[in-house]
Amino acid sequence: MDIQKDFSLKNHNTFGIDVKANAFVTIQSVSELEKALQQVYASEIFVLGGGSNILLTDDVPKTVFYINLLGKKIESEDDGFVYVRANAGENWHRFVLWCINQDFGGIENLSLIPGNVGTSPIQNIGAYGVELKDVFVSCEAIHMQSLEHKSFTHQDCQFGYRDSIFKNEAKGKYIITSVLLKLSKKNHRIKTSYGAIQQELEAKNIQQPTVKDVSDAVIAIRTAKLPNPKELGNSGSFFKNPIVDKNHFVELQKTYENIPSYPISEEFVKVPAGWLIDTLGYKGYRNGDAGVHKNQALVLVNYGNASGKEVYQLAQEIQQKVKDTFGITLEMEVNIIP
Ligand code: EPU
Numbered sequence: 001m002d003i004q005k006d007f008s009l010k011n012h013n014t015f016g017i018d019v020k021a022n023a024f025v026t027i028q029s030v031s032e033l034e035k036a037l038q039q040v041y042a043s044e045i046f047v048l049g050g051g052s053n054i055l056l057t058d059d060v061p062k063t064v065f066y067i068n069l070l071g072k073k074i075e076s077e078d079d080g081f082v083y084v085r086a087n088a089g090e091n092w093h094r095f096v097l098w099c100i101n102q103d104f105g106g107i108e109n110l111s112l113i114p115g116n117v118g119t120s121p122i123q124n125i126g127a128y129g130v131e132l133k134d135v136f137v138s139c140e141a142i143h144m145q146s147l148e149h150k151s152f153t154h155q156d157c158q159f160g161y162r163d164s165i166f167k168n169e170a171k172g173k174y175i176i177t178s179v180l181l182k183l184s185k186k187n188h189r190i191k192t193s194y195g196a197i198q199q200e201l202e203a204k205n206i207q208q209p210t211v212k213d214v215s216d217a218v219i220a221i222r223t224a225k226l227p228n229p230k231e232l233g234n235s236g237s238f239f240k241n242p243i244v245d246k247n248h249f250v251e252l253q254k255t256y257e258n259i260p261s262y263p264i265s266e267e268f269v270k271v272p273a274g275w276l277i278d279t280l281g282y283k284g285y286r287n288g289d290a291g292v293h294k295n296q297a298l299v300l301v302n303y304g305n306a307s308g309k310e311v312y313q314l315a316q317e318i319q320q321k322v323k324d325t326f327g328i329t330l331e332m333e334v335n336i337i338p
Contacts, residue, residue, distance in 0.1 A: 001025055004064070012066065014114055016233030017308045018042060021046065023063040024089050027089075029332035031036035034064060034147055037175075038243035042144040046337075047130055049088065049177055052115035053123060053235055054335045055315075057308035067118055069177055072098060080082055082185055083137065087178045088118025092125070100215050105188030106135040106181070108215040109197075110224045113325055118176045122166040123333070124159045129194035130220055135181045141174040146197075150174065162240055162296055162320070162333055223297050232301030234293065238315060239330045247268040252326060273330055276322050290314045312336060 006022035009014055027033045035114055037045075047061040069087040072095060076083045082104055086095050096111050109130035113120075120132050121139050136159070139152050158165045166174065188211055192198045200217035201209050203322055209217075214246065227234050244252075244261075249269050261269040277283070277297035284294040289306035290313070293299040319330045 001032070001039065003307065007064065007306060009048075009051070009056060009060065009064070012048060012064075014056055014229035014233060015055055015235055015302050015308070016229070016310065017056045017302065017311075019056045019059045019116075019308065021060040021064040024066060025063060026066045026068050027200070028068050030069065031141070033040070033065070033067075033177070035174065037142065037147055038103035040065075042173075047336070049119040052229070052335070053119065054223060054337050055235065055308050055311055056337050057312050060337065065175070065240065066176065067116070067177075068222040069118070072117075075180065077185065080185055080187065082183050083180060084183055085178050085180045086117040088116060088176050090117040091115075092120055092333040094321060096215065098206050099183060104183035104185065105211045106130075106183040107132075107298055108211040109191055109194075109218055111215040117179050121157055121159075122180060123162045123178055124157075124164050126162065127222075128197055129191045131159070131161075133157070134217055134266065137178050137182050139179045141176045143164065143174055164317055167311075178279060196212060199255075225291055226299060227295075227301055232293075233304075233306075234299050235334045237273075237298045237333050238278075238300040238321075239298060240333045241273050242272045242276075242328050243268050244271050244328060247328065271328065272298070273322075276326055276328065276330070277318055280318070280321050280325060282318060282321075287314060292318075308337075 004024045008018060009021055027036060044062050046060050046064045048064050048066050056252050068089040070089050072086040072090055074082055075085045092115050093112050093118055096107050099107060108126040110125060113127060121129045121136060125132050136154055141150050141152060174201040190209055192201060196218050200220055206213050241263055246267055246269060249261060257324050259277055261271050264270050274297045282292045283297040285292045288310055289303040290310040291301050293301050293304055300315060301326055302311060315332060322328055322330050
């Protein structure tokens with residue numbers, strides 16, 4: 001096991017926060033993972049994937065297990081569907097492109113989401129009307145203490161909006177090693193109704209879009225709106241879109257006529273957190289190197305040398321202002337470490 005001491009995590013988190021880990025180990029195979037788990041107590045391990053959904057607010061006094069399990073393959077197929085397994089360390093977007101090149105459908109709307117395959121079930125990644133749960137079959141994982149291998153079915157995962165068992169009962173207990181997805185080979189269920197996808201396709205005069213057309217449209221929309229973490233540190237949406245009681249929402253409409261919402265049920269609506277933060281005037285706001293993105297108020301950014309604490313303070317300030325002004329509690333989507 002090759003252990004590096006006092007390892008800077010700056011290049012391992014998309015916020016680009018410069019903190020140090022006590023120790024850093026790159027895991028390249030399941031047998032290496034098993035060996036490493038035998039040597040380090042579970043409580044001393046910090047599991048790291050693509051680092052795209054964390055905000056590091058301090059040095060990590062633990063051994064980082066950098067899960068770099070690579071490989072993807074077609075496990076089985078029939079006339080209409082293909083079952084694809086990808087190992088946890090595969091970059092999510094590269095995996096999406098690999099599927100699209102073979103005209104496999106189902107994850108084209110999830111193009112360009114940062115992060116790795118192994119962390120995709122944890123927060124049930126989603127965009128443009130599709131969530132991982134729509135194509136997820138199962139994932140393999142290892143229990144960090146007992147080393148027992150467990151297969152989590154769709155039902156086991158208890159998926160919700162940016163939520164799963166891995167954020168609840170199973171939190172910090174398992175390391176996901178691979179994910180199995182069911183994708184279509186023909187008669188793809190193309191979803192273009194959400195956001196600007198339809199407009200993007202119309203502008204290109206595409207009437208019967210292929211999965212590649214949809215992926216290209218999503219890439220164009222995301223590139224225009226969301227900052228590239230390689231150029232400007234960020235973790236995508238910092239907060240979840242809050243679910244608001246309809247009575248409360250009707251009250252808010254009296255003051256804010258244009259407040260947008262998506263229906264959830266008879267009693268609740270989802271309100272875009274980006275709109276709430278934007279309405280408070282935070283879009284493009286900057287305090288030192290911590291700021292709010294100029295095109296999408298839901299994305300907090302690091303202009304260079306912000307510390308995790310500074311970004312966190314800004315996030316808390318926004319939470320407080322949203323609470324004071326709209327009476328709505330914003331929940332952070334990004335994991336704050338520690
Ligand atoms: N809005 C504003 N100002 C802003 C941003 C948004 O007014 O600065 C309003 C607009 O009315 C806009 C609405 O909010 O129509 C929704 O904005 P957008 O379409 O950008 O989507 P979102 O709800 O802010 C969610 C996901 C994104 C995902 C997009 C597209 C969450 C927390 N975020 O954002 O996911 O890409 O929908 O499906 O659910 C991520 O999780 O990291 C992420 C980027």
